[in-house]
Amino acid sequence: MICQCARLIEDGKIVFIGYGLPQIAAILAQRLHAPRMVQVYEFGAVGSLPETPFVRFTMGGPRNCYKSLAWTNMNTIFAQAQLGMVDLGVLGATQIDQFGNLNSTMLGADYTHPEKRFPGSGGANEVMTQCWRTVIVIRHERRRFVKQVDFLTSPGYLDGTPGARERAGLPRDTGPWRVATSKALYGFDDHTRQMVLLGVLRGLSVDEVVKEMEFTALVKEKVEELEPPTPEELHILREEIDPARAIIGKTARD
Amino acid sequence: MDVLQAGIGEFTVEDPDDLRAFMRTEKRREMVDKVMPEAEAVRRYVKDGDYVSFDFSSFTRGPACLVREIIRQRRQNLWFAAKFTLMESTLLAEGGCLRGIDVGFLGLGNLIGKAVEEGRIKITEWTNGTLTLRHLAGAMGVPFLPTRNLLATDTLAYSGAKVVQDPFTGKPIALVPAVNPDVGLVHVHQCDIYGNARCFGPGVSPLETAMASKRTIISTEEIITTDDIRKEPAKTTIPYYLVDAVVYAPFGCLPGGAQGVYEMDTEHFLEYMAASGDAQKMAAYLGKYVYSVASHEEFLAKRVGVEKLLDLKRQATIKEGYH
Numbered sequence: 001m002i003c004q005c006a007r008l009i010e011d012g013k014i015v016f017i018g019y020g021l022p023q024i025a026a027i028l029a030q031r032l033h034a035p036r037m038v039q040v041y042e043f044g045a046v047g048s049l050p051e052t053p054f055v056r057f058t059m060g061g062p063r064n065c066y067k068s069l070a071w072t073n074m075n076t077i078f079a080q081a082q083l084g085m086v087d088l089g090v091l092g093a094t095q096i097d098q099f100g101n102l103n104s105t106m107l108g109a110d111y112t113h114p115e116k117r118f119p120g121s122g123g124a125n126e127v128m129t130q131c132w133r134t135v136i137v138i139r140h141e142r143r144r145f146v147k148q149v150d151f152l153t154s155p156g157y158l159d160g161t162p163g164a165r166e167r168a169g170l171p172r173d174t175g176p177w178r179v180a181t182s183k184a185l186y187g188f189d190d191h192t193r194q195m196v197l198l199g200v201l202r203g204l205s206v207d208e209v210v211k212e213m214e215f216t217a218l219v220k221e222k223v224e225e226l227e228p229p230t231p232e233e234l235h236i237l238r239e240e241i242d243p244a245r246a247i248i249g250k251t252a253r254d
Numbered sequence: 255m256d257v258l259q260a261g262i263g264e265f266t267v268e269d270p271d272d273l274r275a276f277m278r279t280e281k282r283r284e285m286v287d288k289v290m291p292e293a294e295a296v297r298r299y300v301k302d303g304d305y306v307s308f309d310f311s312s313f314t315r316g317p318a319c320l321v322r323e324i325i326r327q328r329r330q331n332l333w334f335a336a337k338f339t340l341m342e343s344t345l346l347a348e349g350g351c352l353r354g355i356d357v358g359f360l361g362l363g364n365l366i367g368k369a370v371e372e373g374r375i376k377i378t379e380w381t382n383g384t385l386t387l388r389h390l391a392g393a394m395g396v397p398f399l400p401t402r403n404l405l406a407t408d409t410l411a412y413s414g415a416k417v418v419q420d421p422f423t424g425k426p427i428a429l430v431p432a433v434n435p436d437v438g439l440v441h442v443h444q445c446d447i448y449g450n451a452r453c454f455g456p457g458v459s460p461l462e463t464a465m466a467s468k469r470t471i472i473s474t475e476e477i478i479t480t481d482d483i484r485k486e487p488a489k490t491t492i493p494y495y496l497v498d499a500v501v502y503a504p505f506g507c508l509p510g511g512a513q514g515v516y517e518m519d520t521e522h523f524l525e526y527m528a529a530s531g532d533a534q535k536m537a538a539y540l541g542k543y544v545y546s547v548a549s550h551e552e553f554l555a556k557r558v559g560v561e562k563l564l565d566l567k568r569q570a571t572i573k574e575g576y577h
Contacts, residue, residue, distance in 0.1 A: 042382060043310065043338060044456035051572070057523060060314035060456060062513045062572035071456040071575070074338070075390050078383040082402055105379065111412055112376075117367035121381040121409055122338070122359040129403050152408040168406035169417070169426030 001182040002028060002237065002248065003229040005090065005137045008178050012036045013087040016127050019059055021137050022090035024241055024248075027054060031236050040086060041065070042123040044072035052240045056247065078123075081130035084171070089131035091124050093138045095149055098195050098215045100156025100176035100188055102128060102136065103149035111151075121153050128154035129170055133177035140181035145213035157193035164193075184209045185226055189218055199224035255418040258426060263378030264354065265414035266305075267397050267431045274395060276468060281495055285448040285480075288500045292323045292473065292550055295499035299469040300324055300332075303353075304436035307335035307389065307467060309460045312342060312361075312510050313518050315453065317439040317473050319506040319550040325349035326544050335435060336360055337385040338458050341526060347375055348536045349544070356433070358382035363530020379412035384430045386459045391432035392466030398429040438467030440492065441506050443515070443576070445474035449497025450483045450490055454576040455513040457491075464496040473503040475512055503550055505563060514576025517569035519562065 002025050009015055009029035017026045017039050026039050027050050038047045043060050047069030055063045065071070080086065095103040104124055108115030128134055138144055156176045158164040166172050175193075179186040185199040196218040200209050202225050210217060229237070242248045290298075300306065306324070308317050321342050324332075329351050336343050337358040344366045346352050354376035360366055369375045380388070384403050391399040404410040405417065405428050413430075420427040440460050445451040451472050453460045464470045472492070477500070483490055506512075509522035529539040547553045554563065 041456070043458050057520065058311075058313035058511070058518055060311055060513075061511055061518065062455075062570070062576065065456060065513075066572060068456070068575075073456065073460075073462075074383065074386040074458045075462065078387070078403070105409065113373050114371050117360070117370040119360040119362075119367075120336075120357040120379065123382045125381040125407060125409055126383040126403050129405070152406075154409075155406045158406055165406065169402060169428075170405050171402060 001137060001180055003233045004180040004185060004226060005135060006032065006233070008135050008180065009034050009037055009088065009090065014038045014040060014085055016040045016042070016081060016086050016089040016131055018089070018091040018123065018127065020092045021247070022092060023050070023059065023064070024054055025090060025137065027052060027241055028233065028236055031240070032232065038069070040077060042077055042126070043074055044077050046070040046072065046077070053243055054241050054247070078126050078130070081126060084132070086131045087133065089127035089134040091127055091134060091136055093124070093136045094118050095144050095146055096136060096138055096179060097146050097149045097156070098217065099158060099160045099193050100136070100179070100195065101149050101152050101158065102154040102156065103151050105151040105153045107150050109150070124154040128156065128176065130174065132174055134175070136176060136179045138179060138181055140183040140209070140212055142212045142214055145215060147215040157188065160193040162191070183212070185224070186217060194218050196220055197223060199226040201226045202228055255421055257416050257418055259410070259417040261410050261413040261415045263412050263414045264376060265378055265431055265433070268434045270395050270397060273434055280468070283495055285494060287447045288449050288497060289447050289477070289502060290499055292320055292501045292503065293327070295471045295501050296320065296323045296327055299437050299471055299498055300327070300329055301436070302329055303331045304329070305333045305335070305433070306437055306439065307433070307435040307463050308342070308439040309463045310457045311338050312340035314507070314510055315441050315455070315457065315512055316507050316510045317441040318508060318510055319503045319553070320439045320441070320471060320473050320501065321345060322544045322550070322553070325351055325540065335385060335433065337382050344530050344536070345540070348533070349540055354378065356380050356385055358385040363527065365530055365533060365536055378414055379409050381409060384413070384415065386462070388430050388433040389459050389462040389466045391430065392434040393462040396432060398431050400427050400429055402427060404428045404430070433466060435463070435467040437469045437471060438463040439471050439473070440464060441473045441503070441512070442491065443474070443512060444476045444478045445472050445500055446478055446480045446483050446494070447500060448480065449492070449494035449500055450480065451492040451497065452489045453491040460491050464492040469498045470496055471499045471501065472497050473501040473506045475504050475506065475515055477502055505554055505558070506550060508558060511566070511570065514573040515570055516563070516566040519566055
């Protein structure tokens, strides 16, 4: 999942990095193929070169914000995103629907008495609204891929109708671009905006992957075989980024 | 402007002229020594029912010792601005202090989610960015600011935002109401006795928080002279006239870190995480770190210890940029 996500980060772009796994994917991408990628964090650090081994939990600390180009603040960063300067957003997500709308707020129908309350948007709403494209990293579990999210926290393609985002006032030409899981890679159909299965991890079948989704995604005519983590990727993850296996051990289980 | 949609979340907006009247008479222009213990700062400036905001995060330059003092003094019915928060919502809620939360990010651990699920804590839905933008509006003395965030989401529906047709371009745009907290809590690296404060490194919104808040309590790692301040004016983040109290609080961010000074205490944080899903464990945690010690100094002496403090200081090897 981390490697798949890292491969999607293009060199030379300005990339908003969300809390958690996106941070690791960003470091991996920067070490491998995107050395000139400029990382941006929501509390204002621009162009950091995070120190490894990766420090868990904290995002704003000195090791993670090491050798930044600039230290600003949240209003400035989100203003720059709103200005159109941030090319890609990389986010973790709790739940996603067929049009790429995200839920990180709650399950259930009653807002004042939710079945389960999650932490809320954080900066996800801003990222999905303002970045030109967004990559969503999410565990491949059936209950996370729903037909319609209980609560629309952060906007994907809304109801999938043409121009839905623009009609609502969201920035023209923006929207979710890829969904990376431990088993598969998805895109979004240019016309219907439905999620499309693009690739499946080597060794898994399309059936195995779509079974673990509550809704039926479109399937690309030629589904790519996704390469598992390469020796080079694994080396960097295991030796440089996370030698204590604090994080990668967990995701390997997914 | 036509209001196309209005969120139903609870919020209040200060009349800009009432706000100006407050800033005119209640914020002292004279440079007076504002140094006081955290107990006095909280006693004077944090009242039951207040709206409380803070900067930066639980892990980095956060006013943890002030938050603990608020819980220790058993403040009630507070409304809390959870922009980029991780521990504070849970601690305040389990300390019985909260009526409601403006949610950018609720924080870590199951207890706070449960409090919301059981209807014990009210929520108004926002995002980190829009809640921070509200502080900018409050800092500017205007009743709202426009944003393209929130549009087309349930987040907006449960926020206090409104959607209007922008009178200049005709496109839908969201307006977020200003927030003027009753009290803002900001931990800083350096501050003089009058409240001229320096924050090093990135941050969420220290200046906006201090400007927007009617009362600002600064806790500081170091007290420096005003001469130091005047030698490098570009480093001043918050000018003295926005500040009401200065609390000398070295290691005041613990279990978080202060960049260039000490690292976060991961061991303590894991202890918090273990307690954050269980009401009894959290009660024990609060007993240990809040109620059974009378002050930040006692917390440092009896709950942290010199060995740990020196270790966290030693770990802070990266200093460049934080001075």
